[in-house]
Amino acid sequence: MENNWIKKWRKVREIFDDISFIFPQLQRNTRLCEESLMSVNIITETSTINLNEIQSSFMYTQLLKEIFIEMKHDAEMAKQFFVDFLYNLYADNTVLLNAINEFKRTYEDHSPIWWYTKEEFIFSMLNRALRTQDIDVLMKMAFFIRDLHQQIVQLHFETNHTTKMIVYRGQGMFHADFEKLKKSHGGLISFNNFLSTSTNESVSHLFADCSRFDPNLIGVLFEIEIDPMISSVPFASLDHISYYSSTEKEILFSMHTILRIGDMHEIENRLWKIKLTLTNDNDEQLKCLTDYIRREIGGGSHYHRLGWLMITLNEYDKAEKIYTKLLETTAIDDWEICATLYNQLGLIYANTGEDKKALEFYDKAIKNYQKASSTHFSLYVTYSNIALVYKSMGKYETALSMYNNAREIEEKIPLTKDSDWAITHNNIASVYRLMGDFSNALSHHQTALEIRKEVLPPNHPSLGLSFNNLGVIYHSKGDYKTALVNYHEALEIYRKSLPIVHPRPAETYNNIGFVYDSMGDYSNALLYYQKALEIQEKSLPLMHRDLATTHRNMGCTCAAIGDYSKALECFQKALNIQKTALSTTHPDLAITYNNIGFVYDTKDDYQIALEYYQKALDIQQKSLSITHPDLAMTYKNIGGIHSSMKDYSKALSYYEKVLEIEQITLSSNHSRLATTYSNIGVAHQYMGDYKTAMSYFLKALEIQRKSLSPTHPDLAHVYNNMGAVQGSLGNYSIALLCYKKVIEIREKILPAIHIDLAIIHLNIGITHYRMKNYSTALLHFQKTFEIQEKIFSPTHIILADICDKIAMTYYSMENYSNALSHYQNALNIRQKSSQSIHPDTAVNFYNIAKTFEHLNQYHEAVEYAQKAVDMARLLFGCDHSEVKENQEYLDKLRQKL
Numbered sequence: 001m002e003n004n005w006i007k008k009w010r011k012v013r014e015i016f017d018d019i020s021f022i023f024p025q026l027q028r029n030t031r032l033c034e035e036s037l038m039s040v041n042i043i044t045e046t047s048t049i050n051l052n053e054i055q056s057s058f059m060y061t062q063l064l065k066e067i068f069i070e071m072k073h074d075a076e077m078a079k080q081f082f083v084d085f086l087y088n089l090y091a092d093n094t095v096l097l098n099a100i101n102e103f104k105r106t107y108e109d110h111s112p113i114w115w116y117t118k119e120e121f122i123f124s125m126l127n128r129a130l131r132t133q134d135i136d137v138l139m140k141m142a143f144f145i146r147d148l149h150q151q152i153v154q155l156h157f158e159t160n161h162t163t164k165m166i167v168y169r170g171q172g173m174f175h176a177d178f179e180k181l182k183k184s185h186g187g188l189i190s191f192n193n194f195l196s197t198s199t200n201e202s203v204s205h206l207f208a209d210c211s212r213f214d215p216n217l218i219g220v221l222f223e224i225e226i227d228p229m230i231s232s233v234p235f236a237s238l239d240h241i242s243y244y245s246s247t248e249k250e251i252l253f254s255m256h257t258i259l260r261i262g263d264m265h266e267i268e269n270r271l272w273k274i275k276l277t278l279t280n281d282n283d284e285q286l287k288c289l290t291d292y293i294r295r296e297i298g299g300g301s302h303y304h305r306l307g308w309l310m311i312t313l314n315e316y317d318k319a320e321k322i323y324t325k326l327l328e329t330t331a332i333d334d335w336e337i338c339a340t341l342y343n344q345l346g347l348i349y350a351n352t353g354e355d356k357k358a359l360e361f362y363d364k365a366i367k368n369y370q371k372a373s374s375t376h377f378s379l380y381v382t383y384s385n386i387a388l389v390y391k392s393m394g395k396y397e398t399a400l401s402m403y404n405n406a407r408e409i410e411e412k413i414p415l416t417k418d419s420d421w422a423i424t425h426n427n428i429a430s431v432y433r434l435m436g437d438f439s440n441a442l443s444h445h446q447t448a449l450e451i452r453k454e455v456l457p458p459n460h461p462s463l464g465l466s467f468n469n470l471g472v473i474y475h476s477k478g479d480y481k482t483a484l485v486n487y488h489e490a491l492e493i494y495r496k497s498l499p500i501v502h503p504r505p506a507e508t509y510n511n512i513g514f515v516y517d518s519m520g521d522y523s524n525a526l527l528y529y530q531k532a533l534e535i536q537e538k539s540l541p542l543m544h545r546d547l548a549t550t551h552r553n554m555g556c557t558c559a560a561i562g563d564y565s566k567a568l569e570c571f572q573k574a575l576n577i578q579k580t581a582l583s584t585t586h587p588d589l590a591i592t593y594n595n596i597g598f599v600y601d602t603k604d605d606y607q608i609a610l611e612y613y614q615k616a617l618d619i620q621q622k623s624l625s626i627t628h629p630d631l632a633m634t635y636k637n638i639g640g641i642h643s644s645m646k647d648y649s650k651a652l653s654y655y656e657k658v659l660e661i662e663q664i665t666l667s668s669n670h671s672r673l674a675t676t677y678s679n680i681g682v683a684h685q686y687m688g689d690y691k692t693a694m695s696y697f698l699k700a701l702e703i704q705r706k707s708l709s710p711t712h713p714d715l716a717h718v719y720n721n722m723g724a725v726q727g728s729l730g731n732y733s734i735a736l737l738c739y740k741k742v743i744e745i746r747e748k749i750l751p752a753i754h755i756d757l758a759i760i761h762l763n764i765g766i767t768h769y770r771m772k773n774y775s776t777a778l779l780h781f782q783k784t785f786e787i788q789e790k791i792f793s794p795t796h797i798i799l800a801d802i803c804d805k806i807a808m809t810y811y812s813m814e815n816y817s818n819a820l821s822h823y824q825n826a827l828n829i830r831q832k833s834s835q836s837i838h839p840d841t842a843v844n845f846y847n848i849a850k851t852f853e854h855l856n857q858y859h860e861a862v863e864y865a866q867k868a869v870d871m872a873r874l875l876f877g878c879d880h881s882e883v884k885e886n887q888e889y890l891d892k893l894r895q896k897l
Contacts, residue, residue, distance in 0.1 A: 155236035172211025339368030
């Protein structure tokens with residue numbers, strides 16, 4: 001009868017006629033839920049992942065295990081510390097408090113395995129903490145982890161395992177994890193908790209089958225083969241040791257069990273059997289890397305090592321708690337230990353963006369190290385750390401001064417050539433880069449890379465950092481292809497050596513996005529920025545400056561594709577973070593103000609743009625030297641605003657300020673000098689001084705030919721300006737030759753859909769139009785439109801401008817119907833955009849009126865001519881010449897009615 005009930009109702013698992021048996025079974029079922037959540041890592045078999053490479057989460061779990069297992073404890077004190085924590089946690093739970101009291105009184109009367117299998121508050125808490133790497137709880141349970149592991153090791157040693165055996169484990173897996181597992185035949189799976197299995201297949205099958213009650217889970221029955229001749233992973237039979245009876249035939253493995261994934265097949269719907277093999281993985285590369293990081297965190301007590309591991313994992317809040325606790329228990333005259341702790345706390349605060357606090361702790365570290373020894377190696381490290389903080393604050397001269405202090409100490413210490421030499425070169429290079437000295441920066445980064453290749457394992461994260469830094473320099477030099485090669489090299493190393501949500505890959509994703517931005521590949525740029533943001537939101541504080549940088553990068557890309565509202569939203573997010581995380585005069589704030597100004601500049605809101613540029617300038621004049629490159633950038637932006645407002649003499653004065661700075665700070669052949677010469681040339685061009693304009697364009701071209709590759713986009717920009725001047729002089733054939741060079745460069749380096757290609761087709765079209773080659777002009781204008789409509793939103797004002805050009809060409813060809821259609825398209829766009837009330841809209845009305853006149857549709861012509869008059873009067877007042885001209889035309893049209 002009972003079996004019939006079980007078969008009829010799937011939710012009925014067992015029938016009891018004695019209530020005293022139900023509670024133990026419920027406890028076991030609760031354990032089943034915890035078992036299904038057990039943390040695993042899976043390595044898939046793909047063309048880019050060697051089966052014998054284990055991802056970083058395996059490595060860090062192993063290191064965490066080693067630290068806890070090796071910790072020495074005052075048994076009674078450690079137990080009391082844990083019990084006090086439990087009392088506070090379960091203060092309102094009488095049942096659990098009774099169990100905790102029993103644990104406190106009788107812990108030594110039973111084995112750790114007995115307690116692990118008996119008490120849910122121990123089993124659940126431990127496995128949950130291991131799964132989530134909750135360091136607070138794990139530190140409180142460290143004594144129990146050590147005791148439990150040692151008992152498993154002892155039982156394993158006492159049992160003479162010589163033959164292969166099979167054990168089973170049943171659990172549920174979430175669909176995403178299971179799908180990854182299915183694709184990973186031949187790969188590796190790691191169980192990061194204490195792993196419970198059974199020699200009884202039926203028991204494990206039951207656990208797997210029960211998981212199917214949850215629609216979010218797939219039932220999985222693991223069949224695990226153990227070959228004791230090749231495996232050193234400890235395991236123990238719990239027969240007669242477990243709190244429960246021996247019917248489950250339980251085998252318990254210690255933490256961090258790694259197995260090879262074998263064959264798998266579906267037993268029935270949502271229930272699978274998968275074969276695993278216990279293995280000592282023979283990945284020499286992983287072993288080399290693990291040993292190296294183990295040495296890096298190996299100094300000091302176990303808690304010192306744990307703190308450093310938490311910094312490596314980017315768990316700064318946990319690291320802070322550990323080091324603060326150590327500082328409280330260290331004698332104040334133990335100068336070297338105190339100095340080390342102050343340095344580590346400074347490092348934590350520097351990484352969380354708390355610069356002032358970081359400098360305070362570094363200063364304390366310096367004072368303590370100096371009491372120990374003025375040439376102590378750690379003193380060199382701390383000076384380097386201080387320099388990094390000043391660099392992040394934009395105080396580059398002070399940063400170089402700190403590096404010089406570090407170098408003086410370095411010269412007094414008999415160092416061998418190791419990774420610390422590389423760090424010094426890397427840090428000095430980073431300051432040179434920020435000062436615009438790319439040649440020195442590249443030299444120091446290359447030296448750092450060569451040193452690291454000699455002394456580090458091939459997938460150490462610091463090698464990834466070197467490749468990332470080289471990518472930054474090549475990007476700054478305009479060598480985008482080489483930059484991307486270096487960035488992807490960095491990502492490949494990070495993939496093998498760092499957690500998925502570590503900030504370093506996020507930084508490289510940001511950098512790749514920035515390269516694609518420079519190449520005009522905006523969809524790829526946004527894709528990589530989003531990857532960076534997803535990592536940063538999981539790994540950094542909400543108000544961390546790196547999040548601001550990513551929001552700012554996304555804003556720049558959105559602005560480039562004409563999505564100005566989204567761009568401003570991104571910049572505002574960046575600004576909100578920076579106002580919280582940075583000082584009011586931090587240079588990064590100025591960069592964001594410049595970005596916001598650029599958006600308003602592009603929207604033709606020149607006064608608002610100028611206000612933001614002025615905010616940036618005010619900050620930079622307070623925080624930067626008078627010759628800093630960022631100050632030159634803001635002068636350039638302000639010059640551009642005045643140029644857009646047709647105040648070319650004022651624009652020229654700002655461009656000359658830029659030139660003064662760059663002639664002092666840059667080499668005579670630096671590409672940025674060429675850009676400034678080009679801008680000065682454009683100002684002279686708009687002032688009608690074409691001869692002077694050409695002289696500056698030729699200066700720019702001379703520098704670029706020496707300093708840039710033949711296909712660098714800046715070369716195309718200067719050729720484009722030269723073409724415009726030649727066109728203004730009426731030298732159309734020469735103009736077309738210049739434009740031909742532009743299109744040759746841009747088609748080699750840019751995707752087919754890029755705004756710069758649209759611009760050159762536009763300029764070629766204008767030149768052919770002036771030569772009255774209307775059919776050829778029309779082809780280039782249409783090509784411009786085809787590119788722009790794929791980049792910009794349907795209501796972007798730039799589409800109205802090209803519709804005007806197409807309409808103008810049809811008008812000149814006397815194809816008035818097509819001209820009218822395109823003029824009306826232009827008007828529809830303007831009326832939906834920020835130019836609904838704008839001089840160009842008045843001109844648009846006028847052109848439609850003229851076209852209707854040629855079509856002999858005089859009523860419509862009068863209607864639009866009146867709109868042209870009204871718009872001009874609204875914009876300029878009644879006495880403006882354009883109002884008068886439009887009124888005269890309207891009066892003539894009315895005479896034709």
